[in-house]
Amino acid sequence: MSRKKTSKSKAGSVPAASALPAANGSRPARPGSAHPGSETPPNGPPQPSRPSLGGGGDFYYDVAFKVMLVGDSGVGKTCLLVRFKDGAFLAGTFISTVGIDFRNKVVDVDGMKVKLQIWDTAGQERFRSVTHAYYRDAHALLLLYDVTNKASFDNIQAWLTAIQEYARHDVVLLLLGNKVDSAQERVVKREDGEKLAKEYGLPFMETSAKTGLNVDLAFTAIAKELKQRSMKAPSEPRFRLHDYVKREGRGASCCRP
Ligand SMILES: Nc1nc2c(ncn2[C@@H]2O[C@H](COP(=O)(O)OP(=O)(O)OP(=O)(O)O)[C@@H](O)[C@H]2O)c(=O)[nH]1
Numbered sequence: 390m391s392r393k394k395t396s397k398s399k400a401g402s403v404p405a406a407s408a409l410p411a412a413n414g415s416r417p418a419r420p421g422s423a424h425p426g427s428e429t430p431p432n433g434p435p436q437p438s439r440p441s442l443g444g445g446g447d448f449y450y451d452v453a454f455k456v457m458l459v460g461d462s463g464v465g466k467t468c469l470l471v472r473f474k475d476g477a478f479l480a481g482t483f484i485s486t487v488g489i490d491f492r493n494k495v496v497d498v499d500g501m502k503v504k505l506q507i508w509d510t511a512g513q514e515r516f517r518s519v520t521h522a523y524y525r526d527a528h529a530l531l532l533l534y535d536v537t538n539k540a541s542f543d544n545i546q547a548w549l550t551a552i553q554e555y556a557r558h559d560v561v562l563l564l565l566g567n568k569v570d571s572a573q574e575r576v577v578k579r580e581d582g583e584k585l586a587k588e589y590g591l592p593f594m595e596t597s598a599k600t601g602l603n604v605d606l607a608f609t610a611i612a613k614e615l616k617q618r619s620m621k622a623p624s625e626p627r628f629r630l631h632d633y634v635k636r637e638g639r640g641a642s643c644c645r646p
């Protein structure tokens with residue numbers, strides 16, 4: 390399988406004014422395509438390609454998928470992405486995302502390089518029409534609420550309605566309750582998150598962008614699921630996202646700062 394080469398520019402942003410789903414930074418790739426720049430449908434299977442001649446790091450990849458972070462403003466979408474991409478936490482002043490941004494990260498899934506193009510959307514109401522336009526190209530959505538903010542949890546239902554309306558019917562969805570490091574301020578119990586997830590048949594985990602709890606796991610789980618779905622004749626046993634996050638997810642008590 391040959392490896393695709395990513396563009397040098399690994400991040401981009403689209404101001405709110407230009408709500409174009411295809412606008413994704415320096416490379417005119419269709420996110421989610423195994424062949425960036427081709428007309429492969431976003432959720433189409435990756436094309437078979439020749440064995441890799443080498444090349445490592447984040448520069449080469451075998452398949453690429455588009456992942457979106459959605460949820461109310463302030464739940465920690467940008468922080469989750471920065472934690473995953475850079476291993477850092479954005480403490481201090483909250484700078485709300487304007488429009489939409491993206492970062493790329495290549496993860497190794499069972500020997501295959503899976504590039505995730507991760508779109509960080511603005512949670513603010515006034516950007517909804519902009520961000521909705523991007524849903525249809527997403528292979529996976531990470532839907533976040535903040536365990537210290539009840540309203541963000543109550544709004545999950547509305548987010549699911551929008552997802553149903555604008556996203557692809559086969560989009561991979563993962564519900565995340567973020568900020569579990571803030572034990573004192575917690576107002577949404579883990580069981581409440583589990584119950585809601587069960588109600589909608591969603592895989593669920595609690596995360597902390599601050600401590601890093603379950604952050605890599607959330608993205609890896611998505612990458613595993615998308616990779617598995619893209620294989621025409623998977624040789625390994627079927628990957629089960631629900632079971633995986635349930636088995637691998639750690640509890641908040643293990644990682645308080
Ligand atoms: N304690 C704690 N604070 C967090 C965590 N994640 C984010 N925050 C804080 O929450 C605030 C909002 O985080 P952002 O990541 O900017 O929120 P967002 O969801 O991207 O918000 P919008 O861009 O407006 O949609 C910031 O002050 C962060 O420092 C977390 O896991 N734990």
Ligand SMILES: [Mg+2]
Binds near residue numbers: 468484485486511
């Ligand atoms: Mg943000």
